[in-house]
Amino acid sequence: LLADKAYTSRKNRRYLRRRGIQHIIPERLDQQRHRQNRGSRGGRPTGFDSEHYKKRNTVERAINRLKGFRAVATRYEKRAYIYLGTVTLAALTIWLRT
Structure with missing residues (x-):
């Protein structure tokens, strides 16, 4: 799970663990x-891999590029398989343009 700093609470980390x-x-x-000020009672630092976190960007x-297609962003289709086809077509279009 990759998340930003908004989800860094102890409660969230404990739940995931x-x-x-x-x-x-x-x-x-x-x-x-706060953790460092508590010294040895503050616990250990969180494991954070910055190289892996860069892949989140x-x-x-990619998701923002897909949202550039109105049909993907608004999801007018009622059925999931039609929406999947729309997303696939948008991804192919993006791939062919690059």
């Missing part, structure tokens, strides 16, 4: 300072 979901969420600066840009 309990479910066995690996997560890469950057820690906010105020949370880092690629996925977000």
